[in-house]
Amino acid sequence: MIVGEQKPFDEVWEMVKSHKQLTVFGCNTCVAVCHQGGNKEAEILASLLKMRATKEGVDIEIVDGGIERQCEHPFFESAKELLEDTEAVLSLACGIGVQFMAQKYKKTPIYPALNTTFLGDVQEDGYFTEKCQACGDCVLGVTGGVCPVTRCCKRLFNGPCGGSSDGKCEISKDIDCAWQLVIDRLKAMGKLDDYEKLTPIKDWSKDRAGGPRSFKLEGF
């Protein structure tokens, strides 16, 4: 899923405070799982903004709402009127949702309430970790199911580097060395000999390096 974190409240306030009317709009899928951008969070953020407006004597009408997903047209049906009549939107979706709305509502300012941080998993309640950078050419099949692009700080395809120490990465004792994990997995699967196979130079044209990517299904 996509993980995001709410921007500092002051930054959000600075973005929106010049408007007369604002809709604070949640996205109830990925970013709701990490309790940052769901419809409930939209409601809370809206009340915090109202309090701030009162405190600063700023006249701004704030409403809140939300849908299941801000990255697909059909979900917008239920919020049609709310969004068509609003002066500005503070979206709690990831960067995809914010852009989707900006494309949909051509003249409406859409502000991001979140910093979209990564594609990750839920390790435990309230703990999310990055796992994929959507490089477009997945190598997990040869790295024991551990992503070197995302989890090795130098994205080495033939690691580990000389800084790997006690299973931790050279950049921080809080980060597992991805290549230690690769080797542990290869060993557990009885495939440690595979470690000596050289991984060839990567084709980054399928990554962001090749420009914005898209993909179209035939017959739709």
Added chain:
Amino acid sequence: MEIKTKSRLEKVLKNGHMAVSSECGPPRSSDPAHIIEKGHLIKNHVDCINITDNQTSVTRLCSLAACIHLKQEGLEPVLQMVVRDRNRIALQSDILGAASHGIHSMLCLSGDHQRFGDSPEGQNVFDIDSMQLLQTVRYMRDEGKFLGGDAIKVPPNMFVGAAANPFADPFEIRVPRLAKKIAAGAEFIQTQCVYNLDKFELWMKGVVERGLHEKVFIMPGITPMRSVGMAKYMARAVPGMDVPKELIDRLSGVPKDKQSEEGITIAVEAMERLKECTGVAGFHIMAIEWEEKVPEMVERAGFYPRPEFD
């Protein structure tokens, strides 16, 4: 053994001599005087001088320019190249540039993460890794081609090396990792600073068992300790560095003003012991900002004078 390049290091090694290399870091300035001066201090005592590439991710005068300065002074530089800051276009371009200036040896590295340097907010590149850089240089040299497949009219004439850290984890893949670097094209290896001689010899035993020492020239890294403080710092703060407690105790046992002298003696003793170790082909002395001590170390370890060639 067939000599493939014009590298002096290759000549020394393939003629059966123990090679001695050293290392200098370029200045954080546009004035090259300091690195030229350091080069001259050690030139008669070493076969070649590695020039570091923005080591510890601190921005400095570039390795290539510093190598050219040394070359113009008649010294023998080894171009260090990290994959952190340049993509494959820039790397290949710099390799050609180096060769065009008569620089014939290089060391392929991944590079320290930028978090440690003066630009922690910078982007890193890591388009290819250090193994793939080895492959790239060898491909350019041996096949006469760019990675993209086009022919190189005059291919770069480079003797290619890599680093190895016998002390990083996990230990069990440290020998396989060397084998992998050899398969990728490494012709010589300069290792991380060796303080734990037992562990180094254990690693070498594994290397020799697989016959890898016959495929690559291995030069253990030697860095003299200047003080017990430095030893403690390296033990504590440098990832992948193995400084045994006995070494720290030995330095603590001598008065402060004698510690640097003791550090040199420890380094000389390490060289004397390791030169007997099967598979050791020379030494790489990294006397970080203490270049003036290199001649003494080389002489005391019995590596002076250096071989001469016409």
